[in-house]
Amino acid sequence: MPNKVTKQRVITALVLAPVMIIGIFFLPLKPFAFFIAAIATIGAWEWANIAGYQKNWSRLLYAVMVFFSLYVSARVLRVYPELTIYFLAAGTLWWIVAFALVKRYPGGTSLWDAREVRAFLGLCVLIPMWVGFMHLKESPHSSLLIIYVMLIVWGADTGAYFAGRRWGKSKLAPNVSPGKSWAGFWGGLATTLFVGVVSSWAVDRWLQPLTNQDVINIMIITVVTMVISVLGDLVESMMKRHRGIKDSSSLLPGHGGVLDRIDSMAAAVPVFAFCMMLTGWGLMP
Template identity: 65%
Template sequence: MFKQRLITALVLAPLMIGGIFFLPIEQFAYFIGFIVTVAAWEWANLSGYTSPLVRIGYAVLVAASTFVTGYCMAKHAELASLILAIGAFWWLIASVLVMQYPKKVALWQARPVRAVLGLLVLIPMWVGFMTLKSQEHSSLIIVYVMLLIWGADTGAYFAGKTWGKAKLAPSVSPGKSWAGFWGGLATTGLIAVIFSLCVHQWLRPMTMADFALLAVMTFITAIISVMGDLVESMMKRHRGIKDSSQLLPGHGGVLDRIDSMASAVPVFAFFMLLFGWQLAL
């Protein structure tokens, strides 16, 4: 299992790094669109649709939605803010559903409802990535969001392993603990401090107000990234499956790798637009 995970990671990491750093924005749109389309094929299964034709049809629907969304955003730039706001609002609702699982299952267990929820997860993620990519120093911003996600996950793992007795959401993911949650937040706080110092040193002056705003964006994004993981766990538990698919040997499916990104990226992008935060002066 470890060998499979290592080989898969060694293949995927260069592809993701290359996509972030070297693809122009138009090719980047197709790159993220492809990831979203594969994730949609897996989400159809989470929604309860097992027919190959239905799953492919749902993936095509999501792919077409990203294309139409991109076309409309080119004509109406303010559409991005609206889609990201809808996505951020969904993650607030999702947080409530996760913490109350399985009490509120009746609200979302119908297959069409779960399919619609997939659109609220995947389309804002694509828009979020495109919003970040359109910023000056876009690669640095995207890498920062990735570091927040990985930092929250890594900090949660070590803190949870050491002190994790009180469970965060035992009905959804018994392995996650409150100690892990706070450990993840502490790690992302450290990343925010280091990032701010680097920006202050090499890009532009960072005032206390700049740092405070980045800290707020960082902590909220880190919290929501945990919700992304828990929402997918909730869907898989309800569906009775362990992984979203077996496409990535040793890692499960694409959704299993991007669940935290699906929540963190649109939320961070939304706050960037809302507060006008950017790396350039």
């Protein structure tokens, strides 16, 4: 018989799924911007706890600060859209730095142990995520691009789960997330490569012709995004482990918090968008 936690997970998923589908795929641009900003603001409230701010008023203040930062970013990018690539580049740079932090953990925590530093790192995660989503939403065939990023993240998770269960003896980052293994990583990579190949074939057949360089760009973007999505999960796990908590919050019964659900996507979306801009690849109108 399903236990209470399993029932909670199923009920929560059934409620969230239609909300996310409508919000991501059917909202026009401006409501979509507020929708993603709302998710980021809730994530900020949870990140404040991860950063070490335990009082509700301080967490609320941080969430309001993040929302205001998103508003300022939106106003700036509306006037100077050419700055989008710099926002995304800064977000991508953060994940490169994050890799070094994860690799050193539990060493190196003195660099980011201060609450103010961890609060700043939350901005490095949430603002580029919003900018990345907005860039994809404004691109031709935006729904297909967002679905593709989701497939990369889900492919990485699914491949890692099955490969990890079967061959997962060598741990990927035992000090950060003991459940992750190198077998799981390679399984996730193989799955996302399969997703990339099938998606390239489908785009070439039904949407637009692809050159060999287009396919190479798609595969590079896919691999980089997959690796960063894994890193997104590891970074949140590292922060929670350092803070001594299991979940970012209890907001979603059976699932933990919003950050626990979007950590991989928060990393994947801005990097995917940045790689698109860097390679000049995209879907034609």
